[in-house]
Amino acid sequence: MLSRVAAPLETATHPEALRRVVIEPVSRVEGHGKVTLLLDDEGHVRQARLHIAEFRGFETFIQGRPYREVPVLVQRLCGICPVSHHLAAAKAIDVLVGARTLTPTAEKLRRLLHLGQTLQSHALHFFHLASPDLLFGYDSDVASRNIIGVIQAHPTIALQGVKLRKYGQEVIRILSGKRVHGVLAIPGGVNRSLSRDDGESLKKDIDQVVAWSQGAVKTARDLYLADLEKNAAFGSFRSNFVSLIARDGSLELYDGGLRARDHLGHEVFDHLNCDRYLRHIHEEVKSWSYMKFPFIVALGSDEGWYRVGPLARLNNADRIRTPLAESERAVFARLGEGGPVHATMAYHEARMIEMLYAAEAIRELLDDPDCYGSDLVIRGERAFEGVGVVEAPRGTLIHHYEVDETDAIVRANLIVATTNNNNAMNTAVREVAARDLDGRELTEGLLNHIEVAIRAYDPCLSCATHALGAMALDVSLEDASGLLVDRLVRDSDGRVARPGAP
Amino acid sequence: MTKATVATCSLAGCFGCHMSLLDIDEKLLDLLQLVEFDRSPINDIKHISRPVDVGLVEGGVCNAENVHVLQEFRRMCKVLVAVGECANTGGVPSMRNGVSLKRCLEQSFIRGLGIEGAQIPDDPELPLLLNRVRPLHHIVKVDYFLPGCPPSADAFWRFLTELLAGRDPALPRELIRFD
Numbered sequence: 001m002l003s004r005v006a007a008p009l010e011t012a013t014h015p016e017a018l019r020r021v022v023i024e025p026v027s028r029v030e031g032h033g034k035v036t037l038l039l040d041d042e043g044h045v046r047q048a049r050l051h052i053a054e055f056r057g058f059e060t061f062i063q064g065r066p067y068r069e070v071p072v073l074v075q076r077l078c079g080i081c082p083v084s085h086h087l088a089a090a091k092a093i094d095v096l097v098g099a100r101t102l103t104p105t106a107e108k109l110r111r112l113l114h115l116g117q118t119l120q121s122h123a124l125h126f127f128h129l130a131s132p133d134l135l136f137g138y139d140s141d142v143a144s145r146n147i148i149g150v151i152q153a154h155p156t157i158a159l160q161g162v163k164l165r166k167y168g169q170e171v172i173r174i175l176s177g178k179r180v181h182g183v184l185a186i187p188g189g190v191n192r193s194l195s196r197d198d199g200e201s202l203k204k205d206i207d208q209v210v211a212w213s214q215g216a217v218k219t220a221r222d223l224y225l226a227d228l229e230k231n232a233a234f235g236s237f238r239s240n241f242v243s244l245i246a247r248d249g250s251l252e253l254y255d256g257g258l259r260a261r262d263h264l265g266h267e268v269f270d271h272l273n274c275d276r277y278l279r280h281i282h283e284e285v286k287s288w289s290y291m292k293f294p295f296i297v298a299l300g301s302d303e304g305w306y307r308v309g310p311l312a313r314l315n316n317a318d319r320i321r322t323p324l325a326e327s328e329r330a331v332f333a334r335l336g337e338g339g340p341v342h343a344t345m346a347y348h349e350a351r352m353i354e355m356l357y358a359a360e361a362i363r364e365l366l367d368d369p370d371c372y373g374s375d376l377v378i379r380g381e382r383a384f385e386g387v388g389v390v391e392a393p394r395g396t397l398i399h400h401y402e403v404d405e406t407d408a409i410v411r412a413n414l415i416v417a418t419t420n421n422n423n424a425m426n427t428a429v430r431e432v433a434a435r436d437l438d439g440r441e442l443t444e445g446l447l448n449h450i451e452v453a454i455r456a457y458d459p460c461l462s463c464a465t466h467a468l469g470a471m472a473l474d475v476s477l478e479d480a481s482g483l484l485v486d487r488l489v490r491d492s493d494g495r496v497a498r499p500g501a502p
Numbered sequence: 503m504t505k506a507t508v509a510t511c512s513l514a515g516c517f518g519c520h521m522s523l524l525d526i527d528e529k530l531l532d533l534l535q536l537v538e539f540d541r542s543p544i545n546d547i548k549h550i551s552r553p554v555d556v557g558l559v560e561g562g563v564c565n566a567e568n569v570h571v572l573q574e575f576r577r578m579c580k581v582l583v584a585v586g587e588c589a590n591t592g593g594v595p596s597m598r599n600g601v602s603l604k605r606c607l608e609q610s611f612i613r614g615l616g617i618e619g620a621q622i623p624d625d626p627e628l629p630l631l632l633n634r635v636r637p638l639h640h641i642v643k644v645d646y647f648l649p650g651c652p653p654s655a656d657a658f659w660r661f662l663t664e665l666l667a668g669r670d671p672a673l674p675r676e677l678i679r680f681d
């Protein structure tokens with residue numbers, strides 16, 4: 001049984017009698033989410049939910065488009081991890097063109113691109129988004145609880161964060177042409193190689209980047225250990241964990257099979273061929289969020305939900321291939337006392353250990369002659385269905401496409417990292433609501449506790465999915481001159497009318 | 503010198519435009535000499551707290567919530583800037599305009615692969631979706647359009663520093679791009 005003291009708080013029995021408190025928008029995360037709390041007269045929390053109000057409909061409007069467009073279009077789902085979508089889609093398309101095994105140059109350049117993104121995304125999250133809570137306190141003054149406050153109070157730390165992110169972004173720019181939404185992968189390979197000049201320019205700063213990443217691991221660890229008891233308990237619960245894993249059991253971000261372990265660290269499935277994900281992972285729909293709730297089929301929706309991302313990957317990995325990150329992993333693993341580490345706040349240290357791994361792995365690849373090779377693309381036997389899975393910075397990302405003889409997409413299914421963490425984030429919200437907020441006067445600072453727990457998961461809410469609710473609502477769109485452009489009216493039965501639309 | 507105030511938000515966008523603004527890297531420190539941020543996803547100010555000089559809006563308009571936020575920005579910002587392709591034209595999210603909303607929702611929540619508890623989410627907490635994704639200027643008056651997906655960091659820097667210096671922030675050819 002997974003321990004979830006606050007599980008009953010998902011749905012209150014008499015919501016109409018309760019007072020509603022809303023946190024909107026959830027800030028210092030990517031995308032659009034809100035939290036609602038329902039409280040009774042004594043201030044006891046009766047219901048706590050994280051709602052995702054995004055719906056893009058990508059899976060539908062991509063239908064009929066030629067598959068070659070997908071890796072370029074789909075990255076526009078997310079500007080923080082566009083490379084992950086670009087690569088997951090590209091891997092699925094590789095299967096369609098019969099290129100499951102790429103040339104060494106193509107595979108290594110894609111890996112290099114992915115490592116650049118892991119580095120920049122993890123740096124962005126830790127320094128720009130999460131560090132203000134960790135450095136100043138969860139209920140510190142809202143005016144300085146942001147990266148600008150960190151720049152003023154801790155300029156050295158902030159500047160290292162800015163430069164670490166810059167380095168990762170430069171790796172991406174050099175390989176894909178732009179820092180955000182560039183293109184490197186094409187069906188069956190890559191569109192360019194790394195020039196010696198570019199390789200040399202990246203090598204100049206990499207030792208410094210590795211050293212700063214080591215410093216970042218120490219910063220994250222010191223902050224966690226400074227109040228071990230509180231950090232271990234805050235928004236904490238036990239869960240299963242899912243991630244990719246290398247053949248030899250080491251940490252893997254770009255390829256490999258799927259590993260799932262339960263809350264004790266026991267195997268649920270291992271080295272699962274990603275093509276078969278759909279037999280093992282299903283998604284539950286709930287009426288109050290556009291983000292679905294995935295779970296491991298064999299365990300069922302109540303017990304089978306899981307966590308992904310840095311904490312899951314470190315718990316699942318038997319080792320890390322690079323020496324500095326491996327020694328940090330070994331220290332980190334002790335927090336679990338023989339089992340997996342379950343603390344929500346431990347995500348930060350795990351994330352920084354992965355950043356160190358990314359820096360070390362970039363250093364290796366910059367010395368690898370294959371990255372400078374010229375054999376870029378291959379092709380094989382045509383297929384009509386392909387699955388591509390990568391570990392995005394926030395966790396396991398699954399793209400699945402089917403095409404027809406004209407190369408047009410006929411079906412698409414995406415399970416993004418943040419969706420995989422949906423149940424976990426909601427559980428964390430309920431735990432914090434039950435333990436920290438219950439019965440107290442809800443100040444701004446106290447409400448930030450909820451956001452601190454959500455932020456630990458580094459959610460990317462625009463990656464997830466937008467629809468129609470059932471409250472009476474009247475929306476008018478007017479143009480700049482005050483002319484009515486569109487008007488939608490929804491009555492309390494959910495019927496929507498468009499009176500007088502053009 | 504009193505600093506100029508800037509507010510930013512993302513509507514139906516991907517945050518790539520915000521990322522590109524952060525791509526000014528160390529110049530962020532110089533920017534902070536010039537401006538003070540009001541509401542923005544990088545801090546915890548949830549609503550614009552006073553009239554501000556410049557509002558940067560990323561993303562198009564896809565639901566009722568986006569409309570409310572955009573109107574708040576127009577009301578409170580002296581200069582309103584549509585940042586990036588999505589804000590300028592609707593962008594990739596507006597590709598759904600060719601398909602009925604009902605079909606999009608059914609595909610995702612009812613007919614999708616591996617779905618359990620099939621239903622279309624309809625809780626009152628979820629904002630009403632518009633049947634078409636629209637660019638900002640369909641709804642409010644926009645003062646400047648910054649093109650690109652996203653506009654480059656250099657374009658942001660040039661635009662903001664020129665504007666704040668009281669000059670015409672027109673971009674030179676090499677800083678304008680549309681991809």
Ligand code: SF4
Pocket residue numbers: 076079180181514515516517518519560561585586587588589593594650651652653
């Ligand atoms: S314009 Fe491009 S980068 Fe900006 S929000 Fe839209 S998709 Fe993202």
